[in-house]
Amino acid sequence: QVQLQQSGPGLVKPSQTLSLTCAISGDSVSSKSAAWNWIRQSPSRGLEWLGRTYYRSKWNIEYAVSVRSRITINPDTSKNQFSLQLKSVTPEDTAVYYCASSTSYFDHWGQGTLVTVSS
Amino acid sequence: QSVLTQPPSASGTPGQRVTISCSGSSSNIGRNTVNWYQQLPGTAPKFLIHSNNQRPSGVPDRFSGSKSGTSASLAISGLQSEDEADYHCATWDDSLNAWLFGGGTKLTVL
Numbered sequence: 001q002v003q004l005q006q007s008g009p010g011l012v013k014p015s016q017t018l019s020l021t022c023a024i025s026g027d028s029v030s031s032k033s034a035a036w037n038w039i040r041q042s043p044s045r046g047l048e049w050l051g052r053t054y055y056r057s058k059w060n061i062e063y064a065v066s067v068r069s070r071i072t073i074n075p076d077t078s079k080n081q082f083s084l085q086l087k088s089v090t091p092e093d094t095a096v097y098y099c100a101s102s103t104s105y106f107d108h109w110g111q112g113t114l115v116t117v118s119s
Numbered sequence: 120q121s122v123l124t125q126p127p128s129a130s131g132t133p134g135q136r137v138t139i140s141c142s143g144s145s146s147n148i149g150r151n152t153v154n155w156y157q158q159l160p161g162t163a164p165k166f167l168i169h170s171n172n173q174r175p176s177g178v179p180d181r182f183s184g185s186k187s188g189t190s191a192s193l194a195i196s197g198l199q200s201e202d203e204a205d206y207h208c209a210t211w212d213d214s215l216n217a218w219l220f221g222g223g224t225k226l227t228v229l
Contacts, residue, residue, distance in 0.1 A: 037218070047164070047207055049218035064217050098163055102218075104170060105154040106209070109163035 002026040004099050004110040012093075012117050018086040022099030022110055029075045029082055030055045035102045038073060038084045041112075042095035052102070053082055089117045122147065123208055125221035132229045136196040139224045141208030143189050147219055151211045153191040155184055158205040158223075167206070168193060195226075203228045 008020035022036070029036060035054035041047045051063040051073045063071050072085040086093060094117045099110040124142040131137040141153060152171050156164035168174060168184035171191065183194045191210075195202055208221040 039218075046222045047209075047220035049220065052218075062216060065215065104152065105166050106156070106164070106218075107166055109165070112163050 002101055002108040004101065004108055006097070006099055006110040006113050008113055008115075010114055010116060012089055012115060013119050014090055014117055015088055018084070018089050018093065018097075018115055018117075020084045020097055020099070020113055020115070021081055022083070023079070023081040024101075025080075027101065029053075029080050030077055032056060033103060036073075036075065036082045037100045037102055037106065039098045039100055039106070040093075040095040041098070045095070048095075050084070050086075091117050093117050122212065122215075122219050123210065123221035125206075125208060125224045127222065128225045128227065130227040130229055131195075131198045133198055133200065135198045136194060137198060137226065138195075139193045139206050139208075139226070141191045141193070141221050143191075143210065143219070145189060146214035147189075147210045147212040148186065148191055149189040150213050153184065153186050153208055153210045155182075155193045156207045156209065158207065160204070164207060198228055200228050202226060 003025045005023045012018045035052045037052040038050040053061045053073050053075050070087050075082045096112045096114050098112050100106040101108045155168040157167045158164040171186040172184040181197045185192050205223045205225050207223045212219050
C-alpha cells in the first residue's frame with residue numbers, strides 16, 4: 001500500500017521560500033508508471049494542481065502556469081521522496097498543501113500541511 | 120475561478136438520488152477522462168470515480184459517473200448521511216498541459 005508522509009514548516013514569512021517534502025513508502029519515486037504531484041487547497045482557489053515529476057527513461061517535471069516562475073519540484077532517489085519549493089510567497093499562497101501520486105488519477109494523497117504565510 | 124464548473128452546493132434527503140455536474144471545454148473534458156474525488160471535512164480528498172465511470176474496489180455502487188461531450192456528472196443514489204462531503208471533478212487539459220479541478224460541490228444530506 002502506497003503511503004505519502006509530508007513534512008515541513010507550517011508558517012512562512014512573506015517573500016521567503018516555502019519548502020515541503022513528501023516521503024514515499026510502498027512505491028518508488030523512480031516508478032515508470034506513477035507521477036508525483038503537489039496540489040494545494042484554499043477557500044478562495046479550491047484545489048489547485050501545482051506541478052509534478054515523473055521518470056520515463058528520463059526525469060520530467062511539469063508546472064502549472066500560475067506558479068511556473070516561482071516553483072521547483074525535485075525528486076530525491078536516495079531518500080525516495082520528492083520536494084516542493086515555492087519562492088517569494090505572499091499571503092495568497094496560504095493553503096493546505098498536499099502531495100499525491102497519480103497514474104490516470106490521483107490515487108494516493110499525503111495528509112496535508114497547512115502553510116500560513118504571515119509575518 | 121475554476122476552468123471546470125461545478126455547482127457550489129447540492130442537497131438531498133436520505134434515500135434520494137442527487138447528481139452533481141462538471142462542465143468543461145474541448146481541451147479538457149472533451150478530450151480526456153474525468154475523475155471524481157470525495158473530501159470529508161478535515162481530510163484529504165479520496166478518489167471516488169476514475170476514467171469517467173469506474174469505481175475502485177470499496178466504493179459503493181450507489182456512486183456512478185458519466186460523461187457526454189464537454190460535461191460530466193456524478194450521481195449518488197440511495198443518499199446516506201455519511202455521503203455529506205465535498206465532491207470535486209478533475210481532468211487533464213491538453214492546452215494548458217495541466218491537471219484541472221472543479222471548484223467543488225458541498226453536498227448536504229438534509
